[in-house]
Amino acid sequence: MSSIPAKALPTVDVIYPSIPVFLYTNPYLVQLLIDPVLAYTESGKWALVFCVHDLGASYPNAAGHNDGGGENMPIEESANMLLMTAAYLNAASPADASAFALKHYKILKQWADYLVPNTLDPGYQNQTDDFTGFIAHSSNLALKGILGVDAMAQIAKYAGRSKDQQYYNQQGSSLITQWVPLSEDSSALHLKLAYDMPGTWSLKYNAFPDKLLGLNLVPSGTLQQEAAWYAQQEQPYGIPLDIRHSYTKADWEMWTAASTDDLALRQNIVDALYDFVNTSPSRVPFTDWYDTISDTQTGFQARPVIGGIYSILARLNSGN
Numbered sequence: 001m002s003s004i005p006a007k008a009l010p011t012v013d014v015i016y017p018s019i020p021v022f023l024y025t026n027p028y029l030v031q032l033l034i035d036p037v038l039a040y041t042e043s044g045k046w047a048l049v050f051c052v053h054d055l056g057a058s059y060p061n062a063a064g065h066n067d068g069g070g071e072n073m074p075i076e077e078s079a080n081m082l083l084m085t086a087a088y089l090n091a092a093s094p095a096d097a098s099a100f101a102l103k104h105y106k107i108l109k110q111w112a113d114y115l116v117p118n119t120l121d122p123g124y125q126n127q128t129d130d131f132t133g134f135i136a137h138s139s140n141l142a143l144k145g146i147l148g149v150d151a152m153a154q155i156a157k158y159a160g161r162s163k164d165q166q167y168y169n170q171q172g173s174s175l176i177t178q179w180v181p182l183s184e185d186s187s188a189l190h191l192k193l194a195y196d197m198p199g200t201w202s203l204k205y206n207a208f209p210d211k212l213l214g215l216n217l218v219p220s221g222t223l224q225q226e227a228a229w230y231a232q233q234e235q236p237y238g239i240p241l242d243i244r245h246s247y248t249k250a251d252w253e254m255w256t257a258a259s260t261d262d263l264a265l266r267q268n269i270v271d272a273l274y275d276f277v278n279t280s281p282s283r284v285p286f287t288d289w290y291d292t293i294s295d296t297q298t299g300f301q302a303r304p305v306i307g308g309i310y311s312i313l314a315r316l317n318s319g320n
Contacts, residue, residue: 009062010304011054012037013073013128016080017251018307019087020258020314023212027091031100034084038104040064049114050074051081075119075141076127078111079148083209086151089158090213090318101158109164112152116171119145120178121195129241129249131289131299137195139183143218144206146175150215176217190229191222193242201229202242205255208311212258214320220261227262234268235292237276247298250276250288251308258311266312 015033022029036055045066046052053070055062085108089097101108122145124136135141150172156164183191186198193200204226210218233239239256241248250273257269277286280295285302 009055009057009059011071012051012077012080013053014304016084016128017255017305019084020254020310021307023087023091023314024310024317027088030084030088030091034081034088036062037081038107042104042107048072048074049110051077051111053077071126071130073126073128073130075115075122075125075145078114079119079144079151082108082111082115082148082151082155083144083213086154086213087209089155097158098160101155102160105155105159105161108152108155112149112155112168115145115149116175119149120175121182132242132244135194137197139179139192139194140202140204140206142179142183143204144209146172146179147206147209147213147215147217149175150217151209151213154213154215172215172217176219180219180222189225191226193244200243201233203230203239203248203252203256205249205252205259207259208255208315210259211320212315212318214318223260224262227260227265230256230260231262231265231268234272236272237280237290237295238272238292239269240292246293247289247291249305250286250290251305251311254308254311258315270312 019030037052040046040055041052045064048068052065053073055064089101092100119142122138122141124134125141126134127138127141149168153165153168153172156168182195185192190201191204192198193202207218207223210216230239235246238248238253240246241252253269253273257266260266276290276295280297282297284297286306287297287301288303288305289298289300290296291298
């Protein structure tokens, strides 16, 4: 996940993991979080077709990146904005949801249209877990983009664009049908970290919006297979983020817990995270990046992403 330098504004991919707490307590706060990003990208000063990563590198000046620069994450941030918008619309009143969807429809559609041809097999892109480095053919990043496409169908519904709603629904269904075999490991035991990396695995925390928004794109058999695999990867203080390291992310663990219907796995994730917080010798404000074996902080602390701890409650509150 993107760290926030002392003089930088919060990034879209740091805002995104925080939204469960706002959805649970006051969904209007989600609108307030995404409004500045929409305003800047709609201003015309950001010329690229995908969403900007942040609103500027010199806090508190929201000067943006008019040159198209910054730590760009094209699929990551475009999908994040679509998913956050759909989550807000689902929680808003019908009148407010319709007005918001219509007001920002052009830019949201632009991002969805970027994702349709680009998200199934992401190129060598940066993504939210940027401390792990760029990755090509990322299964988890592809999943986020696919769900973002289908979220656009919900946005189109609120905007009264029935033809667009049907189109993005069809695109989402087509993409997920292709995603599953691309992601499936030859062992048939789990999904891969990346399409071209057999024998690897990672937490598919990006499945959470599928449940939160009631998209129901990811096949239940795939989710059950992943749950069984995660249960085998449990360490004393959680499940590693992926096969490459023993560290994990507290927010993504809770997103994973909220994405599964395996109640035993969900409880185990919660219990392991609690044990880490309760016993870690790293006595710092709640860190979201820690080691599942050594019980110690790896980096980051007191960041907005800790709002992801509310993921299960946000899903339950959504009724999905």
